[in-house]
Amino acid sequence: MSLVFPHTFVPWFRAVAPYIHAYRGETFVVGMPGELVAAGKLNAFVQDLAIVHAMGIKIVLVHGFRPQVNEQLAAKGQKPQYSHGIRVTDAVALDCAQEAAGQLRFEIEAAFSQGLPNTPMANATVRVVSGNFLTARPVGIVDGVDFQHSGLVRKVDGAAIQRAIDTGAIVLLSPFGFSPTGEAFNLQMEDVATSTAIALQADKLLFVCEAAGVPENPQDPDGGIDTELTLADARRLLAGRSGPVEPTDAAFYLRHCVRACEAGVERSHILPFAVDGALLQEVYTHDGIGTMVVDEKLESLREATPDDVGGIVALIEPFERDGTLVKRDRNEIERDVEAYTVIEHDGVIFGCAALYPYVEARTAEMAALTVSAEVQGQGDGDRILKRVEQRAKAMGLSSIFVLTTRTMHWFIKRGFQPVDPEWLPEERKRKYNWDRRSQVLVKKLA
Template sequence: MSLVFPHTFVPWFRAVAPYIHKYRGNTFVVGVTGELIAAGKLNAFVQDLAILHAMGIKLVLVHGFRPQVNEQLAAKGQTSRYHRGTRITDAVTLDCAQEAAGQLRFEIEAAFSQGLPNTPMANATVRVVSGNFLTARPIGIVDGVDYMHSGVVRRVDSAAMRRAIDIGATVLLSPFGFSPTGEAFNLTMEEVATATAVALQADKLLFLTEIAGIQEDPKDPDSAIDTELALADAKRLLAALPPPNQPTDLAFYLQYCVKACEGGVERSHILPLAVDGAILQEVFTHDGIGTMVVDEKLESVHEATADDVGGILQLIEPFERDGTLVRRERTEIERDIANYTVIEHDGVIFGCAALYPYPEARTAEMAALTVSPQVQSQGDGERLLKRIEQRARSLGLDSIFVLTTRTMHWFIKRGFAQVDPDWLPEARKRKYNWDRRSQVLVKKLG
């Protein structure tokens, strides 16, 4: 019998709930490299996709097969040939690609058909639909190199694909396309996934890849992964990187993410196949695990509206319960909502603070400064403080003050100084709770 720990499971599940609501009915196109399948990770990966499917997410899965084709070629005494990162497909290579694709489609469909008790696939019913959804044309001759049976996507039958996913099926695409004359062309998984995501105007394009994502400093392989890249920044970075020749080059997947976002896909992701459950971590956690390219930054600091009341209440409730914050009723927050500033990420509020001016004393109180435990130590508190200071300056005030019982040192490190409660404006002093013994700290606004 497994142990369940409510003190960790329940808060985690509640934190995931906003994403479940948000993504129900969304369309995700997932591109998975053949390396993931070769590494024996197919069953766990399919289980994760089945969880997304159960949550009402519409899925298109595009598989790659580079290592499988290379293995088939080696068995026939042939070698793989590439130019600018794209395979040159002669007649033998085309046969190997068709064999590899057939085998992989069989394995993927078998994985989706699992239903063993006590596994994530128990009670799962995921129907897989494949077909000739792609029309292709040959790449032709580039730089004097004949790509032969290698092609590019000419058209995606998005209407037929949409009918399939709208009835609950998962569409499975191999990197093959066919010409109007019936000729087969070997395509790249990355191009197929990107073209499909654009044609469907998918909500997300996710690549499970050999790389962990895009480093904050591409010249330093040990630097942290940049979890969110604005499209403009991604394009600048792409222009500065050398042209990619293989999938492990930083620019390889980044170029497809940029193309997808330019084509109307809201978000495109580069995820590490080496991490178990990478797609779940990316979709259902605040910062994710890989790199996400978006048309604009998802995180915004803005003044609150009536629509934010529920999110603010949910954010501050645990801190009110443990005594860190003074309890505020919903009616009070609704009345004062114009005083609040919030940090919102992807539709979820992760931080808030309120400003209550005392113009007669040329000061204001910053109250209810709260940052979700999920994102603490990531600078959201400083961003909220900076916005509150800006709001106070715009009102012509000389200072802001806070009352706190537990976070005095955080404020002191950011330029606040402790004063006696008698310093408070008369109107605020009358409401001061002497039993709570809050520390009063003031910051001069330069």
């Protein structure tokens, strides 16, 4: 019998609660390559999907079948053919794709039907709905290569899928589409998932794939992962790539994330199926496990300019009045405006924070973290914090600290630890207001 420790379980459960509330009723489209199944990860992945579904999230699951089709081809003495990064689907390959799809659908539906005691599927009732939701068109002949039965998504019946997920079912899509004449086409899982997310205007598109995410340093693919990319940054990364890329390369999925964000899907994710529970970590933890591509057209997260001084003053003034923030005069803000990060929506500043480095001590103070009362609880504070952390890392700093009298729990939940004021850099310690008795909290930067 496993033991549950309240001192760890309770804080953890409380920490994920805001994400449970935030995502309830939202729609996620999840792309799952056939390699996940081949790696023996299906049952654990389905259990995690069932948990996410039980939390009130509407799920569309799109499966791929590259290795399964290749296995069927090998059994028939055939070799897979690819061009321009797309499978050339002749009559034999089409038969193999249909066989592989049927077998995979059976395995996936069986996994969702399990209900063994002492597993995450116990007491779960998950209905899986499939159907002819996709209309396809042929790839045709490209640079002299006839792709035969390979196709592209022409249309997704978003209304029918929406009706199905609104009933509480999970919709399962195979990478097959049909022409108006009834001809079958082999599609790419990534194209199907992206087109479906766009048709539904899904809240998230998630690829749980071979790639760990987008490397922070493209020259060092084994280094850290860039946990968040703006749409503009993702475009720039892809502009530096040429030719087809393999599915093990994050760029293979990044181009689909960009396409989705450009068409109105606000968040797209690349996360590794090699990490157990990657889906849960990405959805229900602050930092996630993979790379998220964010469309910032809706909400500009950026460094402040002199034109923002008035908006910053108006934002923080109510919090200065009630004592949450220390009073700052306009001249001080004008002088330090380049230290501020702001969130702006339709020309109005809804959030800000300032970063004051102490380079010799390899730390920096984050001050005046403020989110308008109109939008609190929507994650803007987390987005500002993440951007400030990125700025501090870029300066080569190893930690950031805050002084607060009222919001210590918010910071502790995000990885800050309380320390004695004597910890402060000497320069900052001299300015510490001992009468105010602010709590000093420090976060180490990975």
